Amino acid sequence: RPVVLLEGFFDTQELETFSAHGLQAVVHHESQLELLESTRLKRPISVWLKVDTGMHRLGFAPGAVKGVWQRLRRCASVGDDVRLMTHFAWADDPESPMTDRQARAFEEAVQDLPGERSLANSGAILGWPRTHADWVRPGIMLYGATPFLKGAGADHGLQPAMSLRTELIAVNRCRRGETVGYGGAWVCPEDMPVGVAAAGYGDGYPRHAEAGTPVLVGGRRVTLVGRVSMDMICLDLRGHAEAQVGEEVVLWGEGLPVETVAQHAGTIGYELLCRISPRVAYMETEQ
The missing domain is CATH 3.20.20.10 (Alanine racemase)
Structure with a gap:
């Protein structure tokens, strides 16, 4: 061709x-x-x-x-x-x-x-x-994402062709008033479980993703807390208190449009889709 x-x-x-x-x-x-x-x-x-x-x-x-x-x-x-x-x-x-x-x-x-x-x-x-x-x-529609300023690929019958996945490597119990991550940027509002997922800006996850950015853990939607680190992110697991170490974490993909993550990070889906680090392992699947 x-x-x-x-x-x-x-x-x-x-x-x-x-x-x-x-x-x-x-x-x-x-x-x-x-x-x-x-x-x-x-x-x-x-x-x-x-x-x-x-x-x-x-x-x-x-x-x-x-x-x-x-x-x-x-x-x-x-x-x-x-x-x-x-x-x-x-x-x-x-x-x-x-x-x-x-x-x-x-x-x-x-x-x-x-x-x-x-x-x-x-x-x-x-x-x-x-x-x-x-x-x-x-271009971007081959990834199943929207080329427009608003909305998501699903609005046009597109399906995501890329998922960025990792897993939980720790689940911690944090007490009310304790801080999470660099600079103590996020304070626990109550006693709560906080998960740690093995992905960060060194993998291509956006460093400027804000607290509240959605993430899927075991198919359940939870949110990011604290600053994004080079190799890890921390997650509010109050909505999935039974989460276990080793559970799959989807940072974007099916069920979580890349456009949603990009909006929380103050960027566009294009940037996230093309900035995945070479250290991330790629796997191809057929559906």
């Missing part, structure tokens, strides 16, 4: 690697265009010409697109087809008019140019069907 690298290549060696492995490159900058024109490859590469319709991150200005397309078509290092793409900056907001404006700007810029088109990221796949074109680029 074709592999498209969305940032393209940045030097001759990388360009030759694209050629050797049949990788497709997004061309978004004059320096890449010049490199293609000055390099003789053993095998031409397939390219996507990126149009900057409002993201102002990567891509050629709409008025320059036809000239760039012509240069790519004349270039011996480029294959027969030049595909066309853009990226939406506001697709996470279903109420924003900007995605429609970007789509129109793209259509005007590539008018009369042949080649497959790709516009839609996850937000546009769900919210702007007319932008689906030839290829869509799902």
Whole structure:
């Protein structure tokens, strides 16, 4: 299956690697265009010409697109087809008019140019069907999470594809007035059980998750207390007083949307899903 690298290549060696492995490159900058024109490859590469319709991150200005397309078509290092793409900056907001404006700007810029088109990221796949074109680029929705500013993946019929799990390694009895964690940031309001789970910011759990962030222990919802440590978190087990050492702890996944955890940590689901530490063991399951 074709592999498209969305940032393209940045030097001759990388360009030759694209050629050797049949990788497709997004061309978004004059320096890449010049490199293609000055390099003789053993095998031409397939390219996507990126149009900057409002993201102002990567891509050629709409008025320059036809000239760039012509240069790519004349270039011996480029294959027969030049595909066309853009990226939406506001697709996470279903109420924003900007995605429609970007789509129109793209259509005007590539008018009369042949080649497959790709516009839609996850937000546009769900919210702007007319932008689906030839290829869509799902990202966060592949994890079963929402691309939008509010809600969760389940709102759109998506199921979580990733769960972050650990286990209880201790259950302690704490007395009223005792503090939990670094800095004594949380004070026990009564005599209560406090669990310790083997996961922390060193594993990718958000350090800024606040007290009250939900966690599942044995399928029961409990909450985080105290500061997140590097390797551990502490949990209020008053709602699951019978919890035992070794019991499964779900930090996000089925029954606990990653978006909920992200909201409590002042971040977005994207960040949590892509920041899991290399020390965390991955297991694939089929359902």
